[in-house]
Amino acid sequence: SSRGCPAEDMEKEWETLRAWKERMGQELDRVVAFWMEHSHDQEHGGFFTCLGRDGQVWMYCRLYRKFQRFRRSELLDSAKAGGEFLLRYARVAPPDKKCAFVLTQSGLPVKVQRTIFSECFYTMAMSGDPALLHLFYQNEAVEMMDQIIHWVREDSSGLGRPQLPGAPAAESMAVPMMLLNLVDQLGEADEELAGKYAELGDWCAQRILQHVQRDGQAVLENVSEDGKELSGCLGRHQNPGHALEAGWFLLRHALRKGNPELRAHAIEKFLLLSFHSGWDPEHGGLFYFQDADNLCPTQLEWDMKLWWPHSEAMIAFLMGYSDSGDPALLHLFYQVAEYTFRQFRDPEYGEWFGYLNREGKVALTIKGGPFKGLVLLCSVQTLPPRPPPPPPPLTPDSH
């Protein structure tokens, strides 16, 4: 790509990017059609497969709001039916705020996790869009958010996990990462809420940054509460998909705050470093789990390739490129997108496979499951469709 004049190169790049945008758009249409057809429960409201985590209420609101072609009443009606179902059944023992991870079709709780994540996804769903849904939902989202903050920053005993003297006071990066996403979500269209959670957003960013360890050479999933590496395999545990996802949220936070140092740090450590250590040089794709000392992880599924880290990576690299114009980020987007469309997409029945083995063979044929719902593509779609800015001078650091 170093042949030809810069203007021609830029034009070509732009064409490639546009082709990807179109491909993503077509994919999004297929995926939404798949879920519209298969996941709705006409009888009870709600969606089949994994209400807690699939975020279908949020996703449908988002699609309705951001895309002309999804401004269809059946999408909004489904989101509303799902929202009503969640409102009615998700909380296991109101007024207690703990939410179920799995519900039966008629809304009885089957499983409750002792973490904050079901409650976070509940908050996401309830914050889907105050203009579209009941205003009441927004209050529900804020109340749940405040409960989550209490669990994370004050007292976690309400989550039901016993405090054991041998268990280190570890922080999983997933926690501040998820919270930062909620802060962004709640503040997006509501300045009052943006103000209310501004300090929390900075706190989350600060806590996420503590997971960069070993003189900046590794992002670790678990660190001590004061930001030190933990001993043993818990401390060495890495989750490249989470690191890339955290990079996306940090980058967005940095852009909103106008913080160029944070932006550069997010790109360097959470996007580039995590990608280069997490990508399988032999078969392509991102590993699910790794060990920072290259020892063997203890999780049986560590070398599998999952759809979601690849979605996070595509979003993160496109956002980084869209902001910086650095072609290195664009080319990493291409690398992930090519792998992802080649390996995860199901050309026959629609939607994507979620779980491949290390070699890229489909290991599970399910399209939805306890941890997988509608594939996350609309964030890629909503990136500003503008031509790339002029490429910056090429320095060794930008590759």
Next chain:
Amino acid sequence: SSRGCPAEDMEKEWETLRAWKERMGQELDRVVAFWMEHSHDQEHGGFFTCLGRDGQVWMYCRLYRKFQRFRRSELLDSAKAGGEFLLRYARVAPPDKKCAFVLTQSGLPVKVQRTIFSECFYTMAMSGDPALLHLFYQNEAVEMMDQIIHWVREDSSGLGRPQLPGAPAAESMAVPMMLLNLVDQLGEADEELAGKYAELGDWCAQRILQHVQRDGQAVLENVSEDGKELSGCLGRHQNPGHALEAGWFLLRHALRKGNPELRAHAIEKFLLLSFHSGWDPEHGGLFYFQDADNLCPTQLEWDMKLWWPHSEAMIAFLMGYSDSGDPALLHLFYQVAEYTFRQFRDPEYGEWFGYLNREGKVALTIKGGPFKGLVLLCSVQTLPPRPPPPPPPLTPDSH
């Protein structure tokens, strides 16, 4: 093998079997040497890697007691140090009987499961051998056993798992299977205890048999408490290794009770049926999980090959053969043993790999981990070393 006269055939069979016994014996020596070298904590007692489940106390007692060549003081001393460590630290909050699943090196609890299994393995360890260990241990084993029975048959609330209205009252086969093993273990050398737990043994066998479903065509891991198939993927879930293990325990129970119907049923349903549906026709080896309708399981590791189902299968088939003389069972033992020794054994560093991918490639290089300790071979070793009885008439059923 149908050529030659029957006597010659039998002689050849016997030679093959003896060769396998020798190979197993050598393997056992290597494996024990591995754990003697790597797992002992001289400072605190206990063993590194997963005290709760590896059963090293029980295993060392067993080896000491059953094998002339393991009647070595360091083995007994290690078992005692491990026993003392468990006695002192395993119970999280005495007098409560709940045991930790993971302890730190110095004995602080790290993780507690809301099941009976850590307590079952604690009972196993404490019942290692009353003559070798403290008599006090035996009392501890019986007290824990009575607590476990209370949790299983009377009231499970002490396990800490909330009762959720949407969760079906399901019985995992692992529960009566594990209990039956404990009944056998405790009663083995103690007639009083054998009497105390006789009714429980029959109850366990009865409950295990309820997991044979679909007109005898499938062993299901989870059924309702009154022995009906459950709906959804929970109901269709199969665990071939558990089915074979249950077959081993049922067979032993049937032999002790002199119950030929139960013996035949254990062989037909839990050994032969489970093996034939659980064996991967393409790459060999037993699947970890399956779905009774051949749908895709939701567990990411479903198609992996784990060491323990293969150990259970070898033990079960040899026990079945040793009792019946049916060469079909012997040939299944060969089939499993050949796969197992070819794929799991680590010729370089000793011990076995525990986790292979579907194709048989090593997926995790760990020798011990949260769920893997010393490889279970001594039960194969202790089978009666007698020549096989004359083969029974070959009927279609025996193949």
